[in-house]
Amino acid sequence: MNGKMNIPQHIAIIMDGNGRWARQRGKERSEGHIAGMNSLRETVRNAAQAGVKYLTVYAFSTENWGRPQAEVDALMELICKGVESESAELAKVGIKVKTIGDRSRFSEKVQASLEKIESLTAAGEQMTFVLALNYSSRSEIVTAVQRLAQRVAAGEIKAEEIDEKMISDSLYTSFMPDPDLIIRTSGECRLSNFLMWQASYAEFYFTPTLWPDFDKAELEKALEAYAARDRRYGLVKK
Numbered sequence: 001m002n003g004k005m006n007i008p009q010h011i012a013i014i015m016d017g018n019g020r021w022a023r024q025r026g027k028e029r030s031e032g033h034i035a036g037m038n039s040l041r042e043t044v045r046n047a048a049q050a051g052v053k054y055l056t057v058y059a060f061s062t063e064n065w066g067r068p069q070a071e072v073d074a075l076m077e078l079i080c081k082g083v084e085s086e087s088a089e090l091a092k093v094g095i096k097v098k099t100i101g102d103r104s105r106f107s108e109k110v111q112a113s114l115e116k117i118e119s120l121t122a123a124g125e126q127m128t129f130v131l132a133l134n135y136s137s138r139s140e141i142v143t144a145v146q147r148l149a150q151r152v153a154a155g156e157i158k159a160e161e162i163d164e165k166m167i168s169d170s171l172y173t174s175f176m177p178d179p180d181l182i183i184r185t186s187g188e189c190r191l192s193n194f195l196m197w198q199a200s201y202a203e204f205y206f207t208p209t210l211w212p213d214f215d216k217a218e219l220e221k222a223l224e225a226y227a228a229r230d231r232r233y234g235l236v237k238k
């Protein structure tokens with residue numbers, strides 16, 4: 001990797017293809033999720049080393065509750081195990097963990113795990129690692145609109161005062177900048193209800209690589225592609 005390369009401040013990843021990775025090997029889908037967890041562990045380290053300041057990963061969508069119960073259970077188990085095995089190390093290397101999404105639907109056990117990893121890593125300054133859990137962009141926007149409508153009804157703000165910043169500040173992601181680069185693995189070219197407001201000027205990178213196979217070399221390819229992009233924001237180049 002070129003040391004002077006333009007590194008995105010915030011990368012968001014739609015980690016897709018765990019199920020297909022497992023099926024290709026004659027394994028259960030849940031084995032694919034375990035392999036995907038290893039990929040995630042490496043990617044967090046690699047992104048932090050590359051100088052990325054925010055890494056957001058789509059780990060569980062609101063739609064994913066509709067999967068077979070055994071798969072949902074396996075994913076919940078993995079979240080708890082991941083917290084157990086990673087918290088201390090993440091705290092040590094200065095990675096702060098946060099979540100976006102509606103946590104109230106998770107079991108007490110999962111919620112306690114998430115609280116634990118957040119508090120253990122709260123002082124991290126190297127990189128913020130954000131897990132999107134029970135997340136959907138549309139429900140995030142609905143929640144934000146409800147909050148703002150309540151403030152208007154309470155007379156705290158006027159409807160015409162609502163601007164883009166106020167909406168951004170009402171989203172789960174209010175504590176971080178918009179993503180510069182959105183990566184999706186497994187060859188699917190869609191957002192699947194992920195960061196739709198925040199992605200307005202993001203660069204997209206799609207790769208056929210399945211998430212469990214996404215390694216350091218794959219991240220470097222994505223970073224190189226990003227560095228070669230010309231972000232114009234609707235303007236004309238000087």
Ligand code: IPE
Pocket residue numbers: 015016017018019020021059060064075186211
């Ligand atoms: C992504 O892999 C992980 C989650 C959605 C939790 P998938 O489980 O969607 O894998 P495919 O897309 O079926 O291969």
Ligand code: IPE
Pocket residue numbers: 014015016017058059060061064188190192
């Ligand atoms: C998106 O992947 C959600 C996550 C990666 C957690 P899906 O596999 O659930 O999305 P679709 O079904 O391909 O749109």
Ligand code: MG
Pocket residue numbers: 016017018
């Ligand atoms: Mg998928």
